Amino acid sequence: MGEAAKRRHGDAAEKLPAEGTQARRFGKTRSAQSTALLEDYVELIADLLMSSGEARPTDIARRLGVSHATAVKTISRLKRAGLATARPYRGAFLTEKGRALADRVRVRHRLVVDLLRALGVPTEAAEADAEGIEHHVSETTLKAFAQYLKSLG
Amino acid sequence: MGEAAKRRHGDAAEKLPAEGTQARRFGKTRSAQSTALLEDYVELIADLLMSSGEARPTDIARRLGVSHATAVKTISRLKRAGLATARPYRGAFLTEKGRALADRVRVRHRLVVDLLRALGVPTEAAEADAEGIEHHVSETTLKAFAQYLKSLG
DNA sequence: TACAACATGTAGCCTTGGCTAAACTTTGAC
């Protein structure tokens, strides 16, 4: 480790979290990230199905700001994950599991936006930030958010 | 688009954000994600340098819960980005730019954790969730957080 | 001083999530 370094700096050491603890936290973050995209897709597909009756690759792509080819590939991943089905040239549909996820994700999205707005964050910033934040909010934290909002009446 | 579908569902349409608006939001989220890892690395390297005088690949890897090979590759990316330097077998060091980023990131991390705790989120959940949330909090939202915390005294 | 233990670096593999280009279907306007 470098005993010299240890002696030189060790005494003034700040308290870092234990290695294992920190590793677990970062691991959670990584796993949240790997599901974030799928969550946004099912939420969006649910919205499109609700509002227009179909969720076509091009529409999805435009709303996400990616190419249609990217959307098609991600829809494949949704299928592999058992969250969606797709009929050729008819767009995407959600499985039971996909609908359940979409519902949870939509509720969570709303809650995060509402909380941010309650704290005085302007609407557009709240919506934009929530799109990323939502995927990293645990059940525990979500409950605290709901509690706080309830306390405001 | 399918006129039948449009007629069947269009009337009960829910109000989605405009396509461009939604695309911009998702784009911001994507770009935040691409910098998230670099932010965590510079923050961790700064912490390790402070507490032990050196930031070696193996230590970084253990704290992140990844293999040392992964850490080495990411340190290369930090170098490419002008955030860090590394002397063979002496670990990583931050450039001026890296130190500046680390400072900003540390302040933001603190603020997010403090806010979550102020809302009643238990410490460990607050720390774990903050590790992901922090990367998606805009300056605007950060100010609102600070404001709220100040209002609590 | 030698050497075993440990740290480092490198190579090669995989998945995810972007992209463009080109071929193919569907659809709607005439």
Added chain:
DNA sequence: GTCAAAGTTTAGCCAAGGCTACATGTTGTA
């Protein structure tokens, strides 16, 4: 009914961020 426009699919490329395996370097201790 035709056919061009619009949408879909597929293929092939790239970078990021994981991994394991292996070769090489350093270092504390016997």
